Amino acid sequence: MKFINSKLALFLVTSCMVIGSVSAQEIIKDEPVQDTVKPKAPTGKLKVDGIVAVVGDFVVLDSDIDMMYKELQAQEVSVKDITRCELLGxxxxxxxxxxxxxxxxxxxSDVEVNERMQQQIDYFVEQLGSEQRMVEYFKKRDLPSFKEELFEMIKNQKLTEQMQKKIIDExxxxxxxxxxxxxxxxxDEIPQFGAEVEIAQIVVKPEISQEEKQKIIDRLKEIKKEVEGGASFYSKAVLYSEDPGSRSSGGFYKMTRKTAFVKEFKDAAFSLDEGEISDPVETEFGYxxxxxxxxxxxxxxxxxxxxKPKVSKESEAAAKKKIENIRQRILSGEISFADAAKSESDExxxxxxxxxxxxxxxxxxxFELTKLPSELYSAVYDLKEGEITQPLLEDDPRTGKVFKIMTVATRYPEHKADFAQDYLKIKELALKEKQIQIIGEWSEEKIKETYIKVAKEYQDCKFANHWVKK
Structure with missing residues (x-):
């Protein structure tokens, strides 16, 4: 929304990762970022890292602010207008x-932290080129010490997320x-909502031969036998699982009957005793x-x-031909897009x-057009109502290859918010404002009852919260 200000935007950046120790003292070079509080040290001089704030049982180091700048830059976020005072706050x-x-x-749990830590490391490596360059970029001694500090930062971040969730949950x-x-x-103050679209699609999945399915079933049965013979299930999952979300943690998930897993998976899991391994279970994602x-x-x-069973070239070609035939039948007027979806779509x-x-x-x-995922936006952004895309091949890492055609069922132009037409969006904005108000009240109350100390050189900062107690 256009009326959300920069202060609120900064508040909502709860996923920023800050790499830095809460206790170690290290010598670091001044970073080439604007220091809005302290005078710059002469070029080339070193400064000793020190505590700039204490909040309850936690401390904030000067280097934490430097590292937050570097992490934002690694994520290609402009830091030109972000001050040290804002980051300290x-x-x-x-x-x-x-x-x-x-x-x-x-x-x-450590499992949750390790999973996010690996995702963060993968992202940094992708951006910076290698683990070694990542370690050098964040000025850490070696990879193990980098991971140790990252683990603590992510754990604290997840505690932050859980606390925020608890405050606003109800x-x-x-x-x-x-x-x-x-x-x-x-x-002119009335919120402006961007152009929106309703999108429909028809999906055709290539058929997988029974022979290929049996090959996967037999391999999983072999793994089960090996684990029952003493092999590590964790190691087997790391080596062989094709689930990108859990492979690095040995296939681990914590779940209840309300967890958003497919029915077949939940039914099988809750039918097992502790320590028991299922036979191969088929879901839409594989076995x-x-x-x-x-x-x-x-x-x-x-x-x-x-x-996941693999799709043969012949099966892939047959699926493409089927989706092309469906598209042609719609274009010729033989069948409507909606009716074709109901009778032919595999989704x-x-x-x-x-x-x-x-x-x-x-x-x-x-869907607000400008907020569509990039792959969806590129497929439909210039379609007129009723136009149909050419067949698209999508290779989803979870469900495998599918062919699809898409259409824009309805377009809604950019407009000022209308209470009746846009009630749900307005309700969402009202809820966010109330949540921010509740968070603010909670923070104000807890600041009063928590031990807080801010270093002298930062006490003139214009913080959003009353961190400096007079």
Whole structure:
């Protein structure tokens, strides 16, 4: 939204990773970033890293601010207009949440931290070229020490996220509150909503031969036998699983019956005893070997190995021909797009709605055009209503190769918010404002009761919160 200000944008950047120790003292060179508080040291001089703030049981080091700049730059975020005061304020907010998360006995598992840490390292390596260049970029001694510090930072970040979630989890807005929120905007202040589209698609999946399926089933049965003979399920998952989300953690997931996993997977997992391994289980993603590691009431720890049958060239060619024929029948007027989706599409989630995609954020069928994922935007941004794309080959890492055709069912032009037409979007904005207000009230209260100290050279900062107690 155009009226969200920069202060709020900075507040919402809760996923920034800050690489730096909370206790180590190190010597670092001045970074070429604008220092809005302290005078710059002469070129080439060294400064000793020191504590610039204390929040409860946590400290913020001067180098934490430097490293936050470097991490933002690694993510290609412009830091030209971001001051050290703003970053210190953000770091202190995170420490406040983390401190009270620990006080409230919020627990973050090592498995969760390791999974995110690996994702972050993979991202840095992709951006910087290698692990060695990553270590050098962040001025760390070696990879193990880098990982150790990154682990602690991610753990604190996840504590922050869990604390924030706890604060706003039960915040709701009534229709009357939504009405009052919207009535505050007059004339040019009324929010402007971007152009929106409704998108429909028809999906054809190449058929997989029974022979290929049996090959995967037999291999999973071999792995099960090896594990029952003493091999490590963890190691087998790391080596053989094709699930990118859990492979690095040995196939680990924590789940309850409400966890958003496919029914076949959940049914199989909850039918097993602790320490038991399933036979191969088929889902839309492939075949799974499921191992129940721990049962604690309604929650279970599982590990799984996912293997996907491979599609033959012949099957891929047949699927492409089928989608081309469906497209031609629609263009000739023989069948409507919606009816073709209902009778021919292999995507069960959209088949009954005539192929219409559901926006997972709003649970509506309308998508703001500029917020579409890049691959979806490139396919439909210049389509007129009713036009159909050429067949598109999509290779989803979760579900494999599929062919699809897409159409724009309806276009909605850019417009000023209308209370009746855009009620759900206005409600979402009202909810966000209320959540920010609740977060602010919580922060103000906790700052008063938490030990906080800010170094003298940062006490003139104009913080959003009252960190400097007079």
């Amino acid at each position: 953000k770091l202190m907010e995170d420490k406040l949440y983390a401190h009270h998360a620990i006080q409230d006995s919020i627990i973050v 915040v709701e807005v009534t229709p009357e509150e939504v009405k009052i929120f919207f009535s505050k905007f007059k004339g 799974h070997l499921i191992y129940v590691e721990k049962i604690r009431g309604q929650e279970i720890d599982v590990r799984h190995i996912l293997m 069960k989630e959209t088949r009954n709605s005539g192929g219409l995609l559901m926006n997972p954020r709003t649970l509506e069928t309308r």
